Amino acid sequence: MKTQRLLIVLTIVNLALLFFTLAQVRSAVAEGVPPVLRGRALEIVDERGRVRASLNVLPAKAPSNGETYSETVLLRLITERGRPSVKIGASEEAAGVSFAGPSGTKSTYVILEAKGTASSLRLKNEDGREQIVKP
DSSP: OHHHHHHHHHHHHHHHHHHHHHHHHHHHHHSOOOSOOOOSEEEEEOTTSOEEEEEEEEOOBOOTTSOOBOOEEEEEEEOTTSOEEEEEEEOSSEEEEEEEOOTTOSSOEEEEEEETTEEEEEEEOTTSOEEEEOO
8 A cells, every 4th residue: 555655646746747847848948039149150051061151250361462451251152062152241441242153163253342432343254254344
């Protein structure tokens, strides 16, 4: 008889713990979505783990050629072969968009840029023909 009472008490305690645990899970799921996602960079990868899109803040730098580059925000969209085909960049000095040709090309691209007080559109084909449009 004592064993049967002990089993009944243990069953009731287990059920109470189960209900308590389920109540906590529901309250965690019921919480709202945070309003902002914050981080230093963002990468989107495909099912094979390859980076297909990235958003980065590149630090300012001064290369040895004397030209300085300010801090830049850069969005890259990358093909399945790893070629960054679309780039959108913005800094204090310039902003631009570039579209590169397919993975088998080296010199096919379009660049739309606003740098300082000037803007330009550069078009180049794989055969080397190039056109620059300036206002």
